[in-house]
Amino acid sequence: MSVGFVDGSxxxxxxxQAANRGGRVAMREKEFGIWQxxxxxxxxxxxxxxxxxxxxLGLQSGDRIAIVGDNRPEWVIGELSAQSLGALPLGLYxxxxATELEYLLAASRARIVVAEDQEQVDKVLEIREALPRLEHIVYYDxxxxxxxxxxxxxxxxxxxxQGAERDEAMPDEYDAALEAVRGDDPALLCTTSGTTSKPKLAVLSHSNLLSMAAQLQDVDPMAAGDEFVSFLPLAWIGEQMMTIxxxxxxxxxxxxxxxxxxVRQDLREIGPRVMFSPPRIWENLVSEVQVMVEDTTPLKRRVQAWAMKVGGEAADDAFEGRAPDGWRRLRRGIAEMVAMRPIKNQLGLRHLRDAYTGGAALGPDVFRFFHAxxxxxxxxxxxTEVAGISVLHRDGDIRYQTVGEPLPGMEVRVAGDGEILTRGPAVFQGYFExxxxxxxxxxxxxxxxxxxxYFDDEGHLVVVDRLKDVMSLADGTTFSPQFIENLLKFSPYVSEAVVFGGEHPYVAGIIAIDFENAGQWAERRQLxxxxxxxxxxxxxxYDLVRAHVVSVNGDVPEAARVRRFxxxxxxLHADDAELTRTRKVRRRFVAExxxxxxxxxxxxxxxVAVEMEITYQDGRTASVKHDLRIERLDGRDGPGGPGAPGGLAAPGGAG
Incomplete structure (x- = not known):
């Protein structure tokens, strides 16, 4: 597969594909426990x-339609159908x-909404009076x-x-419309993550999307027989690039x-060879394994600890280019048989050949866990603006602190102020209007x-953080909040963490517990x-989380250790504008x-006192005050250590 500009739609x-593959399976959907x-x-x-x-229904070339709902064949059919006519589909989470939908539907001036079910239809009907251009709502459940x-x-x-009847009456109309669609025509409106403001609508052409797919195929080829499970929102560019x-x-x-x-059961049944997920999915899987191990017998916990130690050594050998001796290979094989394979099977990952993470930074502890x-x-x-991917790790050349090297056909450089710049055939056409x-x-x-x-000595790109989020402490120490936050989130009992420094004399943070895992931990202790x-x-x-924060402090330079939390x-929730729909922290909104x-x-x-409003079953509301405890840590807390390799740099991902 050649890389670069890809023509066609x-x-x-x-x-x-239909002409070449005909009766072979293109899609499956599970209904009532049976794959159709x-x-x-x-x-x-x-x-x-x-x-x-x-x-x-009157849709013409250049018009917009919106699609909202869970991943279903109808979503993909609706998107490709609109593109066949030269119309622009917009995916919605x-x-x-309803207010988010209203903003995006108004911004795109969509004429038609394809909605999955009653829930989505209700949201659209709620805001319909504010959308005079909206003419039709098409539902598929x-x-x-x-x-x-x-x-x-x-x-x-x-x-x-209705379309089949029109096609029978005018059999050349579809072919003529499809023939008129060119590779450089707009193909998709995709929302940006909106970490600092309201999402913008990126315009991606057919060639943008297909060039990126061809570049990825050039590095990590997929075969027509490989299975893929689509379970992440199709409004996200990461899912678009794989599922379509x-x-x-x-x-x-x-x-x-x-x-x-x-999803977990379906992953086990299908056994996908490729999986692409944002960090939150990998972080959740780590937490699930950690909780499972804690709930098992002492013997199994010891076996698991030994196996992960052996796996970690094997991962370090691979990362550092060392060839393991026979004894290490034997130990790794035993660990695989007694612990690794059952865990991967439980998670639905046993048959994976290539697994990708992007969308935000993934902590090095999580990264090493999966390689172990x-x-x-x-x-x-x-x-989103590069149709998903511009830089990728290569097999046999994977490092915790980097995101790999540019894809073939993509140019990536770092400007004088440290900003990452990209040029190539996958770069978008601009923001809609x-x-x-x-x-x-x-x-x-x-x-x-x-x-x-920045680029390291081996030509790997290291992504530090958002340019606006890189902070300097009062003594001039520069640090990446994202890096520390990812270390904090490695605990199964921490859902989100947001740290601050700026002009302050030390780093401090607010931490949201993982309610489910922390609740199970409390129940086991009859708390x-x-x-x-x-x-x-x-x-x-507090004691549980404090112990983890102390451990994290041992992995960062002393000046950047968390002193209070x-x-x-x-x-933290996307509905409260504290996270994006892809679960990135909206730092500015959280700070405000x-x-x-x-x-x-x-x-x-x-x-510190906070006031919360609670709603009773009868509709009455009341304000309740709570005092939140502030935990203080000595800056020397932590087992010590050399600090973060390469500085406080956090690998990033697709936006």
């Missing part, structure tokens, strides 16, 4: 008919609240919608049926889980990422609690929302 490649298959021929036919159904009556509300199969771009380029089957809660387990996890770096933001981001063909980084707030403020939980009274807590961390008090 995504739906055009689908038609080619869709062939390439059936897939292409449904795209053709739904496209003609959209044309029957299924957990977005009819449960609960039988009695709904609203102008333009249609069932997905009905639109397909690379899928139609290579021709491998895509599998859709029955429900979000069945024998999972070939590789870091990627990129953004936002020339000012486009001009600030695209300069002379170079994409300005807003990330700080009674009622709410998240109650559990987070238990002295025993408090346990937050609530979870919890300003009084941050000030208290640098004050003299031992606690």
């Amino acid at each position: 995504l739906p055009g490649l689908l038609q080619s 298959s869709i062939t390439w021929t059936g897939y292409a036919r449904r795209v053709r008919h739904f496209a003609m159904g959209l044309r029957e 299924q957990d977005a609240v 009819p449960r609960g919608l039988g009695r709904y009556e609203a102008p333009g509300l249609l069932a997905f199969p009905d639109v397909e049926r 771009s690379r899928h139609v380029l290579v021709g491998f089957p895509v599998n859709f889980p029955e429900e979000p809660g069945t 387990l024998g999972v070939n996890l590789k870091q990627i770096y990129g953004q 936002n020339p000012e933001a486009t001009g600030e981001t695209l300069v002379d063909g170079w994409l300005h990422s807003g990330d700080a980084g 009674a609690y009622t709410t998240f707030t109650d559990l987070s403020q238990k002295p025993e939980v 408090l346990l937050l009274h609530k979870e 929302r919890f300003e009084s807590l941050i000030e208290a961390l640098y004050g003299e008090d031992d606690s």
Whole structure:
């Protein structure tokens, strides 16, 4: 597969795959516990008919449609159908609240929304009066919608049926529309993560998306027989690049889980060879293993500890280019048999050949954990604006602190101020109807990422943090908050961590516990609690988290050690604008929302009061005050150590 500019369109490649693969499986969806298959021929036919159904509804080239819901064949069919007509699809996160949908639908001026089910339809109907350009809502899960009556509300199969009738009456219309679509035409509106402001709409062409897929294929080839499970939001560029771009380029089957809660079982059944997930998924898997091990027998805990030690030694050998001797290989084989393989099988990772992480920084402890387990996890770096990936680890050349080397065809350099710049065929066309933001981001063909980084002596890119987030302490010490936060999140009892320094004399942080794991820990110790707030403020939980913070302090330079922290009274949540939909911390919003807590961390008090509003079952509300304890640590706390290798640099990922 050659790299660089790739001509043609995504739906055009689908038609080619259908012509070549015909009755082979293109997609599977699990329904009522049974995998239902869709062939390439059936897939292409449904795209053709739904496209003609959209044309029957008046959709024209250049129009926009939005798609919201869980991962289903209908999402992909809807997207490729719109692209067949030269229209622009926009993916929306299924957990977005109505106000978020309103902003994005208004910004894109979408004429049609393809919504999965009653929940999504209700959200769109709630905001419909504010969207005069919205004409139709097409749903593909009819449960609960039988009695709904609203102008333009249609069932997905009905639109397909209308399209089939139109196609029969005018058999050349679809082919003519598809023929008119060119590789450099806009193919997708994709939301940026919105860590510092409201999300922007990046315009990606067919060639942007396919060039990135071809570049990745050049480095890590996939075969048409490889299985892939699509379970992350299709509104995210990382899922788009696998489930659609690379899928139609290579021709491998895509599998859709029955429900979000069945993903683990579905992964075990399918046994995917490739998996791409943001750090939160890998972090959750680590926490799950840690909790499982803690819940087992003392003998199994000892076996697991020994196996992970052996696995860690093997991973270090691989990272440092050392050939293990026969004794080390034997020990690794035993560890694989007695511990590693059962864990990977339980997680659905046993058959993985290539595993990728991107979307945000992944802590080195998590990275090393999976390599100790024998999972070939590789870091990627990129953004929505480069169709997903521009830099990637190569097999046999993986390092904890880096994100690898640029993909073939992509140029990456670091500007004088430390900002990472990218140029190549996958770089986007600009932001939708936002020339000012486009001009600030695209300069002379170079994409300005807003990330700080540098190249090491071996040509690997090291991503430090967002350029705006790199902080300097009062004594001039520079540190990356993200790096410390990732070390803190390695604990199964920590869900999120946000650290601060800036002009302050020391580093301090706010930590949100993992309610489920911390709750199980408390129950095992017969520690009674009622709410998240109650559990987070238990002295025993503070002691648990303190021990972890002390351990983390031993892995960073003394000037950047966490001197004070408090346990937050609530979870950080995207609905409260504290996280993005891809679970990146929105540092500015967190700093504004919890300003009084941050000030208290640098004050003299031992606690800080917060006021919470609670709602009773009868609808009454009341304000309740809580005192949050501030934990103080001596700057020398921690077992000591050489500090973070290469400075406080944190590997980054696709935005």
